[in-house]
Amino acid sequence: MKIRFCLNGKNLEIETRPDRRVVDLMREDLGLTGTKESCGSGECGSCTILVDGQARLSCIMLAAQLEGRSVTTIEGISGEEGLHPLQEAFIAHGAVQCGYCTPGMVLTSLALLGRKPCPTRKEIREAISGNLCRCTGYQKIVDAVKTFASERKVYQR
Amino acid sequence: MRRVFLANNTNELWDMLRQYPEAAIYAGGTDLLVRMRKGICDPSALICLERMDCLKGVREEGDQIFIGACTSHTALLADPIVQRSFPVLAAAISRLGSPHIRNMGTIGGNIVTASPAGDTLPPLYILGAAVEIMSMDKTRRLSLADFIRGPGHTDLKPGEILAGVWIKKDQPYNIFSLEKVGQRKALAISIASLAALLRVSGEGIIEEARLAWGSVGPTVTVSKEAESFLAGKRPEPGALGEAARIAMDAVSPIDDVRASKSYRRLVSGNLVLRLGASVDGNSPQPAWLPPAD
Numbered sequence: 001m002k003i004r005f006c007l008n009g010k011n012l013e014i015e016t017r018p019d020r021r022v023v024d025l026m027r028e029d030l031g032l033t034g035t036k037e038s039c040g041s042g043e044c045g046s047c048t049i050l051v052d053g054q055a056r057l058s059c060i061m062l063a064a065q066l067e068g069r070s071v072t073t074i075e076g077i078s079g080e081e082g083l084h085p086l087q088e089a090f091i092a093h094g095a096v097q098c099g100y101c102t103p104g105m106v107l108t109s110l111a112l113l114g115r116k117p118c119p120t121r122k123e124i125r126e127a128i129s130g131n132l133c134r135c136t137g138y139q140k141i142v143d144a145v146k147t148f149a150s151e152r153k154v155y156q157r
Numbered sequence: 158m159r160r161v162f163l164a165n166n167t168n169e170l171w172d173m174l175r176q177y178p179e180a181a182i183y184a185g186g187t188d189l190l191v192r193m194r195k196g197i198c199d200p201s202a203l204i205c206l207e208r209m210d211c212l213k214g215v216r217e218e219g220d221q222i223f224i225g226a227c228t229s230h231t232a233l234l235a236d237p238i239v240q241r242s243f244p245v246l247a248a249a250i251s252r253l254g255s256p257h258i259r260n261m262g263t264i265g266g267n268i269v270t271a272s273p274a275g276d277t278l279p280p281l282y283i284l285g286a287a288v289e290i291m292s293m294d295k296t297r298r299l300s301l302a303d304f305i306r307g308p309g310h311t312d313l314k315p316g317e318i319l320a321g322v323w324i325k326k327d328q329p330y331n332i333f334s335l336e337k338v339g340q341r342k343a344l345a346i347s348i349a350s351l352a353a354l355l356r357v358s359g360e361g362i363i364e365e366a367r368l369a370w371g372s373v374g375p376t377v378t379v380s381k382e383a384e385s386f387l388a389g390k391r392p393e394p395g396a397l398g399e400a401a402r403i404a405m406d407a408v409s410p411i412d413d414v415r416a417s418k419s420y421r422r423l424v425s426g427n428l429v430l431r432l433g434a435s436v437d438g439n440s441p442q443p444a445w446l447p448p449a450d
Contacts, residue, residue, distance in 0.1 A: 018161035019203065021190075041191045042258060043344050054231075057257050060190040064161035065205060108256070129343035130255025 005066040008076025018064035023047045025063050026073060034074035034103045038132075045131030048104035049073050055111040055130075074103035077110065086110060086148050093144040097135035104131045109145045118149050160202040164209055171293040174316055177202040182318060184209075184227050185262035187254065188270045212265070212320060215239060222326050223289075226265025226319045231256070233264060242326055245352055246280040248335035253277070255344045265319045271305050274372040278305065279352035280335065282377045283367035284324050291320040298323065305376050329365065330354035334435035336428045337371075340415065347372045348416040351428035355392070357436055363387045373408040373425050380407035383429070392436040401426035 004013045007030070016025055026032045026049070038046035040059050047058040050072040077084040086106055089095075096102050105128055112119055112127040119127065124145045125138070133141065160177070164170035173180065181200035183189040184207050192198050206212065212227035215236045222238055230250045233239050239247050253259060253267070253276040267277045268288065278301070286301045293316065301322070304312050313319065332355040339345025350371035356364045366387040370378040383403040390396035410421035 017158050019159040040194055042187050042254075042261075045255065045257060048257060054260050055257050056261055057187075059194075060186050060261070062161050062186070062190070062203070062205075064163060065186075065207065067163065127256055130257040132344070 001064065003063055003067050005068060006070040008072060016063045018062065020063040022049065022058035022061040022063060022066060025066075026058060032073050032075050036100055036103060038100065043132075044101075045104040045108065045128075046101055048107045048131065050107055050111055053111060053114055055108045072107065074107060077106070084110075085152075086113070086145070089144040089148040090141070093140045093147065095137060095140040095144040097133075097137050101131055101133045101135075101137075105133070105141050109141075113145070113149060117152075119145070121146055159200070162202070162204045164204055164206055166209065166211060167291070170204065170206070170209065170318070173204050174293075177204070178315060180204045182206060184266045185229065185258075187258050187262040188266060188272075206265075206318070207263075217326065220326050222324050223321050224264055224324070225321045226268070227263050228265075228321075230254075230259035230262055230264065230267075234259065242328070243280070243284060243324060245333035245335055245354060246277065246284065248333070249276045249280045249337070249350075249352060252335070252337045252342075258344075264322065268301070268304070268322070269311055269313060269319050271307070271309050271311050271376070273308050273375055274347045274350075276337070276347065276350070276371070278377045279350055279369035279371040281322065281324070282369040282379060283352055283354050284328060287323045289320040289323060290317050292317045296320065302377075302379075308375050328354065330356045330367070332357050332436055334432055336431060338424050338428070346415060349373050349410070349421050349424040349428065351425070353432055353435070355387075355432070355436065357392070361391055361436075363390055363392055368404070368429070370404070370408055370425050370428075373410040373421050375409070378408050378425075380404055383407065392433045394430070394433065397430050397433055401429040404429050 001018045002013055002015055023035055023037050026035045035049055035058055036046040037059055038044045042057045042060045048055050049058045051069050108128050108131050116123060121142055124142045162173045164173055180202035181189060182204045206227050209227050212225040214228055215222060215224050215238050230253055234247060234250055264277055267275050281301050287298050288301055288304045290297050306312060334353040337350040338348045352369050354367040358364055366384045368380060368383055380403060383400045386403055387400050405422050405426040408422055408425045410418045412418045
């Protein structure tokens with residue numbers, strides 16, 4: 001079936017199976033491998049994408065559900081001028097170790113910052129509680145989001 | 158190829174169900190799509206209800222509150238009526254899955270999945286919730302306790318969907334408690350849980366108690382015996398200890414990958430002991446607290 005949706009700011013029409021998992025559509029059909037798959041059952045947050053600005057799990061969403069939606073993947077947040085300032089903050093704080101959880105962490109944090117520009121550490125921890133990091137890097141991730149939020153002008157270009 | 162239909166309204170839904178009566182119905186997909194992936198089920202067609210706006214939201218009707226089945230957990234947590242009138246339900250939802258799961262999953266899905274560990278079920282039981290079931294030509298209402306038949310089984314018949322839940326707005330309780338024991342705080346399937354509502358008099362006497370345990374039986378466990386034992390008593394260690402003993406007899410847990418039968422039985426009793434702390438306004442805090450800002 002034909003599915004029309006907005007992907008990273010560009011309108012897209014794609015022919016796919018309606019029951020194709022969104023994570024497979026992104027990674028295999030569209031080549032957007034920044035979206036990771038780990039558990040495949042909604043328990044780890046690696047496959048997080050933003051759908052109409054809300055963090056969702058692409059491993060438990062089917063292609064048909066994207067019709068008319070606006071989707072942001074990790075590839076969509078950086079521009080030609082470079083990484084998103086939140087990504088820069090992750091780097092500055094050493095919040096990336098193996099990197100596998102990072103796209104999900106960044107997108108989930110961006111969704112939080114969208115509805116709460118200055119979250120507390122507790123709110124950040126709660127927001128990313130569905131994103132597992134097995135390098136135990138949570139502390140630095142929280143530091144990165146917190147610093148980004150409080151010093152946003154420093155990162156703004 | 159498995160067909161997937163997005164119903165926008167009931168007319169579309171009934172048309173789809175007429176054409177594909179064997180279709181599996183889902184809203185958030187957080188349970189069904191996981192079961193499909195694991196090969197536990199393989200429906201030939203799917204009907205997704207996530208765009209059924211008529212089944213979303215919380216509204217007041219007389220002395221009742223109606224919660225649409227397709228309301229996401231995140232929307233419920235943000236809803237002022239739910240926060241004010243049903244804090245025990247809000248507390249359970251805040252511990253359900255993860256933020257992502259709560260963005261996707263719906264209260265109706267949690268109910269029809271009928272998992273013994275379903276997080277919204279114990280609070281809905283003690284709130285006396287009734288479900289509204291809709292088919293093309295009629296709607297019917299029955300108590301949640303009658304609707305849930307067993308693990309994964311409900312009274313839903315072919316051609317029917319869950320439209321929502323009715324809960325009486327004014328609940329005669331002034332204390333609530335919600336305890337969920339899992340292996341971690343987020344993304345944990347409960348090992349044992351207890352939802353409780355108490356009416357405690359100014360003199361500190363429990364006038365009425367409603368208790369429901371999750372994950373320690375094929376469906377939610379209630380104990381009229383423990384509830385009536387607590388009525389007229391102070392929430393002190395002696396009385397709570399006896400109620401805990403009654404609870405340990407009432408539950409029927411199993412051994413599984415998450416915990417043993419005996420551990421679940423013990424925890425079911427111990428959670429009753431914590432009711433004293435809820436009454437004192439000193440709900441137990443997690444041992445570890447994130448650094449203050």
